Amino acid sequence: GCSAAATAWAAIALPLLLPVWVPVGVLLAAAPGTRRxxxxxxxxxxxxxxxxxYCLATRPVTAEIRGRTIGYGVxxxxxxxxxxxxxxxxxxxLLLAGDRRLRTLGAVPAAGALACSALWRLEFASTWCAFASVASALVLGWVRRREPPSSATR
Structure with a gap:
């Protein structure tokens, strides 16, 4: 079997966080005219x-060492x-968002996904984490540049 930690990682990373919260977060952050x-x-x-x-609930999670990385699977x-x-x-x-910075935030991980796919075959460790950190810095810059709401709209 697989450890509870590997199953927890897969449950959070696969169905719970990215495919639901990223598009919902972009929808909420987007300008009203671009939400449709x-x-x-x-x-x-x-x-x-x-x-x-469904797959996580009905199938086992696997984790195996692949060179210098851990490969998780369902x-x-x-x-x-x-x-x-x-x-x-x-x-x-992100790429469909009307805001240029959100589109940039989509382009960086898209390039990262392509690079990581190639590098993963060579078993480089933490390549995705490097691209995620660049994307995080872009989010920080985007949040800091947004104007705070005026006191009239509070």
Whole structure:
């Protein structure tokens, strides 16, 4: 079997956080005039999360050492389709956002996903974490540049 820690990681990382909260967060952060096009990634994220949650509930989580990395896995049917939904929900929501900084935030992890896919085959450790830290710095810059609400709208 697999440890409880690996199962907890998979439950949080796969269905709970990214495919649902990223598109919902982008929807809430987007300007009102651009929100309509973001409902697609939200719907795809919810469907993807449902498939992943079902797989986590009915299949074992595996974790294995692969060179200098740990590979986590869950037997997911139609994996190319689920992965496409996952990427559309998480990266697509950012790339479809009307705000230039949100689109940049989507482009950095998209480039990171491509680079990590190539580097993962070579078993480089923590490549995704490096791109996530760049994306986090972009979020920090985006949040700091937003104007605070005026006291009249509180």
């Amino acid at each position: 096009r973001l409902w697609g990634p939200v719907a795809v994220g919810l469907a993807t999360a449902a498939v992943l949650a 037997n997911v049917p139609w994996m190319p389709l689920v992965l496409t939904g996952y990427l559309f929900a998480t990266l697509g929501a």
